[in-house]
Amino acid sequence: MGLVGAAALADPVAVAPFAWPMPAWIVPPHVPDDNPMSAAKVDLGRHLFHDARLSRDSTVACASCHVQALGFADGRPRGLGINDTPSTLNVPGLANVGYLPALTWANPHMDSLEFQALVPLFGETPEEMGGAGQEVAIFARLAADPWYRTAFAAAFPDRPAPDLFTITRALAAYQRSLIAVNAPYDRYKYRGEVDALSAAAKRGEQLFFDHRFECYHCHSGIHFTNNLRTARQPQGEVGFHNTGLYESYPATAPGLIELTGRPEDAGRFRTPSLRNVAVTAPYMHDGSIPDLRGVIAHYAGGGRAPGHPQKDGMIVGFTPTEAEIDDLIAFLESLTDRDFLTDPRHADPWPPGHPAVATRRMPAP
Amino acid sequence: MTRFAFAAAAAFAATPALADMAVSIPFAAEIAGQPFACTQTYAGLGRTRAEVQAVDFRLFVSNPALIRADGSLQSMTLDQDGAWQLGDLALLDFEDASGACANGTAGMNTTLRGTVPEGEYTGLSFTIGVPFDQNHIDPTQAPAPLNTTAMFWNWQGGYKFLRIDMVPTDRKNDGPRGWFLHLGSTMCDAASKTEAPTACKNGNRMEIRLDGFDIAQGTVVIDPAPVVAGADLRANAPDTSPGCMSFPGDADCMTVMAALGLGYMDVPAATQSLVAQR
Known part of the structure; x- marks a missing residue:
């Protein structure tokens, strides 16, 4: 089976310059100095991302919780790790994740994709891929795959083996290549395709960028989040907010206070991007709201638990009509880049039955 | 030849008046007084007298020093072995990946090895912990032992x-x-x-000072049994990590952190009971 799989795989990409999959006028994300983009590295990262052999028992790949068709979210309220170990947090989508200067939901230490990768790979509370203490076995497993032998050498000529550095760099480079900027709204707003949006979505756009609804104060900018670091920004802008979801946030997901210890950080979570939001349900940091209508109801009420003392001042509540809610949802749906969900450049490269995926578990469709 | 002469001169100049002596400090891992092994079970732990299997036993020790007769400290220079000791830091590893230690490594490291100037020493001090300036580096680029994922x-x-x-x-x-x-x-x-x-x-970080430690014959004993004496090892407080992982707000830590000599939330530090000498 391994031989069949290996024969069906495309050869590792030869050393070639990397071209961002987007129009030249859009500024690319910040890229760390120690991990310049290359086509070979992105392709290697794509294979690693979908390879369950990165987990202790070859059942969990990054893709087990980040499914391309779902905007690289997983459709579950909260993530599920090795041995069905439950997470306390919703799996965020990964469209344009390279632009985020702070990753995951509420952790100031997660300032690069390279560093963040260590948490699913080796984290123990909770276990996700269960790799703690297993790195020697995991690296050996990858090194034994002939495809990787060529691919690591192409991506990292100076240290052509699977190790903590090369694996995290390749995974990060692949994730930075996940650019979604071809939604109907992009075509309407930036390319002059006036018919790319429905009339309802156009009305919804006006509501979204309106002082009654206040959506855009946090969901701002090209990726609809106030967390952004482009290649032209020497430092990132970050935004964490308490949106009044709970009177008292549970100890399992208390917000930024978990790491900073500052009382004012209680219930504060990073503003997620709204790109592809229509395909990344359920919502909020803990997946506790099943649909967009529910999310709008949460904000309309000034928060589900409006009395939290740390609730952000922008969450003031509003009284929408049913028609306005429909229009807002039409606008949010216009942020879905359908091509991104099926783009072969981002897709699972492993043939069915290959050892990389033979025992990989995926969310039920 | 010139280079050799220069190096020799530099080495001579750096040689202290007293010669250095090699020091090797043995550590023993025990559970309730019994030697730790991945294949053993241990009875009578915690306030519900639980029987446990121990599946991992590792710690970072840093800034080792010997105590002079006048009570002052002489830093110990650790041998840089490229595996266990790095700068003033060492990973002590008592598991050998056998038995229940599924996430372990075959190699073990149970001593601190280094040098001090020759002299009279009457005790030992060290820190359990990674110094701040080594604790927040990029672990994907760190040399051993800071690339040990089980300690991430x-x-x-x-x-x-x-x-x-x-x-x-019997959980x-x-x-x-x-x-x-x-x-x-x-x-x-x-x-x-x-x-x-x-x-x-x-x-x-735990600051350990063992006055009266015999450098030639003493052993440092690490035993968690007194530390968890007030905890129920068969249970876990809801919505907290299993056991005590230092995070504030975990009822399982209430009696434990004090016994490590550390304050925890409103609970003041007590005398640490993890480390003893023999």
Whole structure:
């Protein structure tokens, strides 16, 4: 089976310059100095991302919780790790994740994709891929795959083996290549395709960028989040907010206070991007709201638990009509880049039955 | 030839008046007085007298020093072995990946090895923990032993200083999958949301001073049994990590952190009972 799989795989990409999959006028994300983009590295990262052999028992790949068709979210309220170990947090989508200067939901230490990768790979509370203490076995497993032998050498000529550095760099480079900027709204707003949006979505756009609804104060900018670091920004802008979801946030997901210890950080979570939001349900940091209508109801009420003392001042509540809610949802749906969900450049490269995926578990469709 | 002469002269100039002597400090890992082994079970632990299997036993020790007769400290220069000792830091590893130690490594390291100037010494001091300036580096580029993934604690932005993992043998089906003692710094804040931490609210480093330690014949004994004496190892407080992992708000830590000599929430530090000498 391994031989069949290996024969069906495309050869590792030869050393070639990397071209961002987007129009030249859009500024690319910040890229760390120690991990310049290359086509070979992105392709290697794509294979690693979908390879369950990165987990202790070859059942969990990054893709087990980040499914391309779902905007690289997983459709579950909260993530599920090795041995069905439950997470306390919703799996965020990964469209344009390279632009985020702070990753995951509420952790100031997660300032690069390279560093963040260590948490699913080796984290123990909770276990996700269960790799703690297993790195020697995991690296050996990858090194034994002939495809990787060529691919690591192409991506990292100076240290052509699977190790903590090369694996995290390749995974990060692949994730930075996940650019979604071809939604109907992009075509309407930036390319002059006036018919790319429905009339309802156009009305919804006006509501979204309106002082009654206040959506855009946090969901701002090209990726609809106030967390952004482009290649032209020497430092990132970050935004964490308490949106009044709970009177008292549970100890399992208390917000930024978990790491900073500052009382004012209680219930504060990073503003997620709204790109592809229509395909990344359920919502909020803990997946506790099943649909967009529910999310709008949460904000309309000034928060589900409006009395939290740390609730952000922008969450003031509003009284929408049913028609306005429909229009807002039409606008949010216009942020879905359908091509991104099926783009072969981002897709699972492993043939069915290959050892990389033979025992990989995926969310039920 | 010129280079050789220069090096020799430099070495001569750097040689102290007294010659250095080699020191090797043995450490012993025990559970309730019995030697730790991955294949053993241990009875009578905690306030419900649980029987446990121990599945991991590792700790970082740093800044070792010998105590002079006048009470002052002489830093010990650790041998840089490229595996266990790095700068003033060493990973002590008592598991050998056998038995229940599924996430372990075959290699073990049970001594601190280095040099001090020749002299009279009457004690030993060291820290259990990774020094702050080594604790918040990029672990993907760190040399051994700071590349040991089982000691990663990246969610908190640092390393586990101590991990002693125990699994009760008669746990309920819905009980915790283990009772894990993990010590590390928590609430490490940074100047901005996207910078490395500049300080941790709870450093959680244990300062150990063993006066009267016999450098030639003494052994440092690490035993978690007195530390967990007040905890129930068959249970875990709901919505907290299994065992005590230093995070504030975990009822399982209430009696434990004090016994490590550390303050925890409103509970003041007591005398540490993890480390003893023999």
